[in-house]
Each structure stands twice: as structure tokens, then as C-alpha cells.
Amino acid sequence: MNDLALLAQQHRDRYPVAARTVTAILDEARSLLGPGIQYLSEHRSGFWREAERLLGMSEALGGAPVEALVEYTMAYLKEQAAFVRSNEYSNKDFDDVRRDVYDNPDVMKRFYLEGLMLTHAFWPIHYDIHEFFLEEFVSRVPDAGTGTEFGFGHGLYMLEVMNARPGTKMRGFDISEHARDYADRLLKHGRIEPGRYSLQFADVRERFAASDGEFRFAMFAEIVEHIPDPHYSLRELRRSLQPGSPAFITTVVNSNAIDHIFLFKDPREVPPLLTQAGFEIVAEKVLKVSDYGSSRDPSIDVAYVCLAN
């Protein structure tokens, strides 16, 4: 029995769903997810608790966590392997991605939304982005007023904020009807009162359906790399925020996926884009896959996360 299998057994009583899932992953997907889980279990004290929490949500929504994680991870790795060869993202057109991914139930409902949500417990880099979100952003969100998330996807970040700040309301926007359905079910499962939020259709390429300074906080997580003109969308986000309000913004550098179209080649390209859109960066972090024990080229697979005003 290897260390991780032993750890799963040791956590079986306190975190039964996580222990069972990790055991299944070791049988079914050790090559893809084993090293990351091993890293998290050794270096992140909250891993088992977070895994239990997110898996509990996934199962409550009738998901198939191992399958979703494997399919999502595999889809990402295939795209990233292609990027390493070509140095280009496979997709360049937003409408193509919308057709093949955001409007495609075989992708969104079968593995994308659930798999992506679960990576926040099972991928070291997403675990750390989520931790940054909770520690740096949520702690600065006021417990009153309305906030927004553009491209809420699975809805986990909306759930976290509204749980932590019961005095807030949120207007979420997403282009995918499948995302709106999944996020609604996640928020209902999390017992967020329906009157506190709305989940609306929006195309990020168009003017936001929000008045100037309407929002007291905003999330724009893993969206920049999905859109053809991030500068326009970031300006729109800035316009909709009250001055001085916190914004959580993330993107990736040299990191391909089935729906990435805007390529940053260096993390230093990101801050100027944000400042040109009117944001002031308060805290930022560059997370590299090489930080997690990989021997890969450290310039490949980088996440940029920041808190901005």
C-alpha cells in the first residue's frame, strides 16, 4: 500500500467521501491525478476537508466525481500537450468554442462544470487560487450591497461569497445555459435564498447589463483567457464597479484548454492590461506548475491571480 492509499484509509472516518474518492482515483486515474493529490495531502493541511466539502456538493447534485475529474483533466492535458508542440492555443474563435463547449451538453453537463468545480480541491494550482480567493478577496467583500460574477460557470465562487457575507446579493452572468442550471442547483443546495441572486445570460463581448458603479464587489475568475478582447471586457467590469470596490481577477499564461483563446506568453503581460482598464492591483500572485514539484518548463502553465480595486 503506498502512502496516499494509507492516508486515504487514515482519513476514512472523518472524511469518508474524500477517502473513498481518492481510493477510486488511485485505482482509476493514478497517472493523471495521483501526484497532485499526493502533493496536496503533504503540503496543504485543508486538503481532506476541502475535498470532502466539494465532493459532497458534487454528489448531492447527482454527479460522478471521478469520471468528471478524469475527463476534465484529460481534456486539459491533451490541449496542453498540443500547445507544448505548437506554442499556440488550438482554438481562436469564441463562437466555435461557444458551439463546441459552452452550448454543448455532452461537454458541460457530462464533465466540464463538475470537473472544473472539483479541481479546486484536487489540482494544486486551483486549490491555491481558491485559497487566495477566500483569504484575499472574500475577506475584503463588504457584508452589504450587490456584487457580480461574470462567467460564474459552476457557481462555486458565488456560493462562497454569499455564504461568507449573508448581507450581500449577487447578479451573475454567463453565456452557457448549462452553467446557469448547474450554478442554480449548487446555490440552492448551499441554501442561498433565491431572492439573493440572479443568474442571467450575457455575452462577455457585449456591454455589461449593469449601470456605472452598480456593484460593490466583482469576480472575473478564469475568464480573461476565454475572450477575444479582454481589454474591452475588463473596462466594462471596471465601469460596473464602485470605485475602491474589490475585484478578484485571474487568468492563465501558456496554459491551453478546450476553451482558451487569448494567449498570454508571460505573466508580466497581465498587470498592464488590468491597469489600462482602470484597476489598481492590491495583491497578486503568480502560481507556476513548477512550484508543485514538476520538472516541466516553468514558463508553461502559469496562473496569475490578483485582487484589484
Added chain:
Amino acid sequence: MEITLERLTQVFRDVFDDDELSVSGETTAADVEGWDSLTHVTLMINVEKAFQVKFSSKEVASLQNVAALLELIEAKRKK
């Protein structure tokens, strides 16, 4: 099986860019420097091309060592 291992070793050497790399049935990812999840998928894509076979996501994800990969290649080629 030995012919397959020989060809498979060549695929490994190409992917890991190491002409001296030697693998056996017992070899696992832990034994080869740089064999992470991305390299694993790259390796499988190259194996598919070299042996003209196609693996499912589940098959790629569940492989535990080189012996399992050899068995999978043999099974696919018999079909």
C-alpha cells in the same frame, strides 16, 4: 511482447528526450524523471501514433506501469 517493449522503449526515449532511457514492465512514473501527468498524456499520444491504436480517457488515466501499457497495446492490436 519483446518486440513491442523494444518499440515502446523508443517512444519513451523520444518523449523524454533521453537515448539512454531503459524501461521494463515494472517501470512506473515514479521511476522516470519528468514523468508527470502532462508527459503521461504526451507519451500516450505518441504510443497511439507509433502502434496505430486508440486509447480511451479511462484507459490512459488508469495505467499503473509499463506492463499494463504493454498489455493494453497488445489487446488493442489483436482487435
